[in-house]
Amino acid sequence: MKKRFLKPTEDPLWLRLFLGAVAIAFIAILLLLPLALVFKEAFANGIGAFWTAIKEPDTLASVRLSLIAAGIAVPLNMVFGIAAAWCITKYDFPGKTFLVTLIDLPFSVSPVVAGLIYVLVFGAQGWFGRSLADNNIHILFAVPGIVLATIFVTFPFVARELIPLMADQGRDEEEAAATLGATGFQTFLRVTLPNIKWGLLYGVLLCNARALGEFGAVSVVSGHIRGVTNTMPLHVQLLYDNYDYPGAFTVAALLAMLALLTLALKSLLEWRYADELAAAHRH
Amino acid sequence: MSLTVDSVAKKFGRFPALNGASFVAPQGGFVSLLGPSGSGKTTLLRILGGLEFADSGSVRFADLNWLDMPARTRNAGFVFQQYALFKHMTVADNIAFGLKVRPRNRRPSSADIHKRVTELLDLVQLSGLEARYPSQLSGGQRQRVALARALAIEPRMLLLDEPFGALDAKVRKELRTDLRRIHDHAGVTTVFVTHDQEEAFAVADLVAVMKDGRIEQYGAPADVRRNPKTAFVSEFLSA
Numbered sequence: 140m141k142k143r144f145l146k147p148t149e150d151p152l153w154l155r156l157f158l159g160a161v162a163i164a165f166i167a168i169l170l171l172l173p174l175a176l177v178f179k180e181a182f183a184n185g186i187g188a189f190w191t192a193i194k195e196p197d198t199l200a201s202v203r204l205s206l207i208a209a210g211i212a213v214p215l216n217m218v219f220g221i222a223a224a225w226c227i228t229k230y231d232f233p234g235k236t237f238l239v240t241l242i243d244l245p246f247s248v249s250p251v252v253a254g255l256i257y258v259l260v261f262g263a264q265g266w267f268g269r270s271l272a273d274n275n276i277h278i279l280f281a282v283p284g285i286v287l288a289t290i291f292v293t294f295p296f297v298a299r300e301l302i303p304l305m306a307d308q309g310r311d312e313e314e315a316a317a318t319l320g321a322t323g324f325q326t327f328l329r330v331t332l333p334n335i336k337w338g339l340l341y342g343v344l345l346c347n348a349r350a351l352g353e354f355g356a357v358s359v360v361s362g363h364i365r366g367v368t369n370t371m372p373l374h375v376q377l378l379y380d381n382y383d384y385p386g387a388f389t390v391a392a393l394l395a396m397l398a399l400l401t402l403a404l405k406s407l408l409e410w411r412y413a414d415e416l417a418a419a420h421r422h
Numbered sequence: 423m424s425l426t427v428d429s430v431a432k433k434f435g436r437f438p439a440l441n442g443a444s445f446v447a448p449q450g451g452f453v454s455l456l457g458p459s460g461s462g463k464t465t466l467l468r469i470l471g472g473l474e475f476a477d478s479g480s481v482r483f484a485d486l487n488w489l490d491m492p493a494r495t496r497n498a499g500f501v502f503q504q505y506a507l508f509k510h511m512t513v514a515d516n517i518a519f520g521l522k523v524r525p526r527n528r529r530p531s532s533a534d535i536h537k538r539v540t541e542l543l544d545l546v547q548l549s550g551l552e553a554r555y556p557s558q559l560s561g562g563q564r565q566r567v568a569l570a571r572a573l574a575i576e577p578r579m580l581l582l583d584e585p586f587g588a589l590d591a592k593v594r595k596e597l598r599t600d601l602r603r604i605h606d607h608a609g610v611t612t613v614f615v616t617h618d619q620e621e622a623f624a625v626a627d628l629v630a631v632m633k634d635g636r637i638e639q640y641g642a643p644a645d646v647r648r649n650p651k652t653a654f655v656s657e658f659l660s661a
């Protein structure tokens with residue numbers, strides 16, 4: 140019988156099976172099971188009840204508010220993220236490392252602290268509290284505060300995705316474009332953007348998922364006014380605290396669906412443009 | 423109408439990469455910057471291309487204060503050692519790039535651009551490959567595309583930074599013969615960086631031997647070879 144040797148990088152069969160089982164068990168227990176339960180609870184009384192719960196005015200208001208917050212935060216952070224990544228990777232300037240650290244700040248700071256920062260700045264006792272109140276401008280416990288908090292916590296996603304990508308690509312193509320007579324804007328549009336579009340898309344999808352799902356920071360600045368300043372995650376908690384379990388699970392299922400939709404979109408694009416992705420990575 | 427490089431100096435931090443480099447080349451000349459690695463060849467070339475800025479010194483070319491112009495308006499074709507092709511564009515789009523980004527009043531019609539791309543592909547002997555992407559080409563083919571792309575803008579100066587450095591000996595020889603033929607055909611003032619003396623002497627009209635950010639000796643290949651002015655030059659040439 141021919142003796143079969145293990146490749147240097149190959150582990151014994153029992154170990155591979157064991158590790159595989161552990162991974163699958165983990166995913167099943169921690170990810171799939173809870174997700175399935177959310178949907179089971181949401182549809183426990185049938186699809187009709189699900190719809191009635193969604194059509195609840197306060198629930199619709201929370202959906203609308205979440206979409207507004209994400210709709211403002213995501214495009215802004217896309218522009219900020221591209222600008223920051225562009226500066227950091229295509230130019231040398233003093234304080235660059237500091238800027239990179241600053242971009243990571245929202246990741247390292249607890250969202251609750253982020254929310255409290257806004258209370259300190261815009262609250263009644265805060266720096267601008269007085270002048271804002273005098274001019275009848277409402278930021279805290281109103282939509283602007285929620286949008287600001289969402290922008291803060293989702294700021295790093297696009298920049299974080301783009302910085303390593305753009306650093307890896309270097310400045311060669313941009314320099315070539317300049318010597319060929321392209322303006323800075325033409326270079327960005329025709330050279331840089333096509334090279335980063337996949338990373339940008341991932342960053343935007345992640346940013347969007349987090350913007351819709353953000354709880355901590357938004358919770359601090361929201362004030363939890365039903366139907367006015369409650370986003371979807373906040374509304375889930377409010378319903379849950381009021382023992383409205385079907386309602387809570389309905390909104391939770393809706394949030395989960397949005398997340399799954401994001402994932403599906405990402406996979407679809409990956410599948411549709413697999414060749415282009417591979418070509419971009421190969422080079 | 424000649425190229426006059428006068429005492430160009432450049433420091434990176436406190437490190438002097440260029441220590442006052444000067445040379446004069448006639449219009450349409452073919453100059454080779456030759457020297458060991460780290461002698462400042464790339465830095466000087468990038469300053470000529472507008473990709474790096476000199477701390478002091480001046481460059482006059484075609485009666486222009488060359489260093490005051492941004493890279494974009496110099497109309498100097500640059501060929502990089504690592505090709506720097508636009509990897510998401512086909513060969514044809516790479517070559518057409520410099521024409522497509524021109525302001526509308528100076529931009530050729532798409533028919534003219536297509537015609538020009540076809541001519542250039544013919545010139546660099548890549549006809550038939552216009553629809554390929556850079557990743558589908560060999561190193562030698564990529565550098566031919568880079569050369570065609572630089573020539574497409576009808577440059578008044580052609581700058582090449584060890585363009586054949588990453589290629590094998592046979593392809594190098596082929597390409598440098600082609601480069602010389604193309605230069606003679608277009609009559610464009612050319613500065614060619616290399617650390618390979620055989621290559622420099624074979625292709626250029628004038629050779630500038632560089633060391634530590636300075637030009638040690640400058641002259642026709644035969645003169646430099648016959649009368650090395652410093653110990654460094656004679657040692658470098660006999661290596």
Ligand SMILES: Nc1ncnc2c1ncn2[C@@H]1O[C@H](COP(=O)(O)OP(=O)(O)O)[C@@H](O)[C@H]1O
Nearest residue numbers: 434438439457458459460461462463464465466
């Ligand atoms: N961007 C840079 N930052 C710091 N030092 C540099 C930079 N570019 C070049 N140098 C230094 O300047 C010197 C000359 O470099 P270069 O012009 O690339 O030489 P060559 O092309 O002849 O090999 C080298 O010692 C190199 O390390």
Ligand SMILES: [Mg+2]
Nearest residue numbers: 463464465584
């Ligand atoms: Mg070099």
